[in-house]
Amino acid sequence: MQCYLLGSGGMMPMPHRRLTSVAVRHEGRVYLLDCGEGTQVPYKEQHIGMRDLNLVAISHKHADHVLGLPGMLMLRAQMPDAGPLTILGTPGIRRFISNVRADLGMHINYPIDVCEWKPGADGLAYEDEHVRVLWYELEHTVRCVGYRIEEKERPGRFDAEAAVKLGVPRGPLWGKLQGGQEVQTPSGDVVSPDQVLGPPRRGRHVAYATDTRVTPKLQPLLKDADLAFVESMFESGMEQDAAEKRHMTISQAAGAAREAGVKKLVLVHLSPRYESSSIKRLAVDAQDHHPDVRIGRDGKLFELRLTD
Secondary structure, eight states, X not given: OEEEEEEOBOSSOBTTBOBOEEEEEETTEEEEEOOOTTTHHHHHHTTOOGGGEEEEEOOOSSHHHHTTHHHHHHHHTTSTTOOOEEEEESTTHHHHHHHHHHHHTOOOOSOEEEEEOOTTOOEEEEEOSSEEEEEEEOOSSSOOEEEEEEEOOBOOOBOHHHHHHTTOOSSHHHHHHXXXXXXXXXXXXXXXXXXXXXXOBXXXXXXXXXXXXXXTTHHHHHTTOSEXXXXXXXXXXXXXXXXXXXXXXXXXHHHHHHHHTOSEEEEEOBOTTOOGGGHHHHHHHHHTXXXXXXXXXXXXXXXXXXXX
16 A cells, blocks of 8 residues: 655645645555545656546535646546546535536546535445545535544465365465455365454555544544644744634654554645745654654655555
């Protein structure tokens, strides 16, 4: 599972920092989290693959999170047979897409399925054969949701010794058992997967939370995530500014992630006030509040490998 941090900034794209967006690649599919102005540029720079784009999940309808969507849709329409695209978002995202398509005379040559969050709808938003995407309401100046991508559970470890003892010869029958199918041995006995497989193994989990103030609603979104991208608009000590704008400081974001058991934390959606020269200072601030944290940098690739 690969996670590309396409941008790490908030409010407006800057010469030294693009807007916060994360592309998650898994099993040949790409799931894009937020799409602010110009997102298609770093998407192409990273050679992620427009044909593989399967889902776009928009956190809320502020310009720095959604205005890149028209360009992404048009770029995707340049390919023949692009395949269907799912778009998740808060109420009004369907109207936004419909209006911009009509106003720009946009030609789209693939089906778009739009799904809007509704009050009380926290939980499963989208599912395919590889992942589940969940959404959770956050607390910002407008309706906003965070996203969690969960790789589905994998079969337990295959016990080759047990298979041999049960009379299952090495070969295709082992693969069927690992795929969850019963098999028949050459002697006629039926062997079920639970006889040769250990308990299911947890998949990898990625969380994404921006924009929000400190809220208990962050906990189910971030809980035990292997990797989390969390907004930290301000450095520690600027809690009043953060509260007024319904954002978080570095210490607040890192504290929430630590409380939720996040293993690796990347802080994003940095204020334009922080130049590149400020990153070292922000990193020192962050390390005081979480055991494995870094300040996000545009273009950084995070690979989540299987640990078991």
